[in-house]
Amino acid sequence: MKKFLAIVLIAAMMFSFASFAVAEEPVKITVFHYMAQAVKQAGLDAIEAAYTELHPNVTFTNIYYNQGTDYFPQLSTALSSGDQPNIIMGNPGLYPDLVSEGFVMDLTDNETIKAMNLPSGDLGDVSADGKIYGFPIDFKSWGIFYNKTIFEEQGLEVPTTLTELNALQDKLIAAGIDPYVRSHNDAVYGDIECRNTVWTRALAAGDIDVFENLMNGTKKFKDYPYFAEALENWKMRLVGARADDMSNTQDMGLEVFAAGGAAMRYDGTWAIGDMLSKKPEFEIGFFIAPIDDEGSAKLNVQVDQSFMVNPQAKNADVALDFMEYWLTQGVVWSEMSQMPLNTGVVSDNLMPMVKTLAEMKGTGDIAHYGDFTMPLSSAFTTAWRTELTTFAESTLTGGGMTVEQCLDNLQKAFDEVIALN
């Protein structure tokens, strides 16, 4: 009996040692992302470090590529060669091939996501074909950032109507101050300048399938009056052109803005961290660009950091656990990146502007991209942005392109993409 017990005990001890060894086996998680901002990269490092502290055997490798040029090509090459990343950044609606080829995990029944009770827009942004494939960490928005010092010196108030905004721009020009510094070397800027009008009006009109219809060719741009309105509104802001407006990259534009080279800048909230990193004492304010005199403009919301888990990669369970940790314990990330979390959790260490954004989203009076049936795919996004940049160039350099002509160009560009699809 003693002998038997001794054998059982030894076996139990060996088993527990073996389990311990398995548990502590080093795990390397690869994160493929396109977060260009230094503060976001620091935020990613911080959340990973926090996870590693809890799970010392888990280490991370982050692979960054520029989204506009080589993120998806490099990801495609990695997946084709069998070099599987564990975590893939991106909105599943933008990368339908990842879904159809089984490179992203179906998270529809994920208990952690369910427990967060996220609004439909947040979930829509990380879904494709009615299923959830991504973790919606935080959100972004866009609008007009302004230099508080210049506003104070010029005795300017934050405008709440389109008429007030136009008057403010005129005052700045009359005072010899550039109203805006732009970065049209980066095509996203034309896009975000028009979104506020398009999203707000389309959702108010119930046109949740507007982008889907434009992509399948069943509707034309001119079928939706708010595209013309968006261009008209934007054209009003395209005044007081600077010589560098068309060639500035995002970073170059931010440098000029932080240096006081212009009073305002239409930008995304993702740039807040970088603005402050360029000049920590920079006094900036933010307001949503008015789209009319009735105060119809709403805060635009789109999930910013969305991450998908690759079930075909090794240690998918660990990657899933890390993403659940990030979603639920993301304060470290938020503080470092100054990005507002979708969960609504707000840290005291966030800038007041970021806290305000989180509060505004919490009210639900927003225009959320995730509430549309489908996002514009990559080819259509490129066409849309390229034509908008051409419109900006023409307006800023006195080329005189009309809104009507821009709509025609947009339609032609979409038709060309449809023909090749």
Add this chain to the structure above:
Amino acid sequence: MKMISTRTARKRKLTTYAVREHGANLLFMLPAFLLFAFVVLVPFFQSVPISFTDKKAIFAKSWNYVGIDNYIKLLKNRAFLDTFLNTAHFTLVYIVGANLLGLVLALMIWRSSRFNNVARTLLFMPFTVSLVASTKVWSYVYTDIVSPLFGIPSPLGVSSQVIFGLAVIAMWRDMGYCMLIYIAGLQSIPGEYYEAACVEGANSWHEFRYITLPMLMPAITANVTLLLSWGLRCFDYSQMVLNMKAAKTTAVFVYEWIFGNSRAGVGQASAIILTLVLVVLTNLVNSILRRREVEL
């Protein structure tokens, strides 16, 4: 009968010689050819069938054959054809500019001296800078130097000037390379020709027109052919101004459709059209220029 057997013997001797000579040449070429075949030829021929499919992402495991549909769609597509015009525009400005600058510089510093040797090194240095780095540096040159100095917007932000702006970057980078080839060509021209021309009363222009230029034709052929193929494949320069429709080259179109837009079939077909155009044009220009070369 005897005559025939002598001929046969000579032929056999010649053949053996030719085989030995060409065999040696081929053997020397073999390592480079194998590498070239491995990284260029095999992937190219492997990818040809994809151009006849509706394959989406490059990692997609299933697709259908669609015949020559992709080719027909592309040849009817205005956006695709426009990229060819942009590419041709860039290539033309780039070839002419880089060659002219290279030739002028070569004529200035082809003789060996301490100053000329230093100048050659300095002028060749941009060629060693990566394409990405040179485009980044030039975007600042245009924005922070050219714009404030002349009170004009950066050419990279103006559709009508963007191709010229990009070609200037390419010229700056490659003129040193052209210069070196021209210097080699100039140094191989025998001095007796110039002495004879001087005796005949020729002036500098006559010497350049009737001696230097014809004798430089092999160097011109090499430079033009090389820059033609580089220009037609232009990708990096165009990538830096992605949002400018007027600057989008065919190589960027190919990249966008294969990878960014996940339409590997369409993208591959556009790549094959570009390759065919490149091969045909390069050979055509090369054969025209070779006819003008003068044997020493």
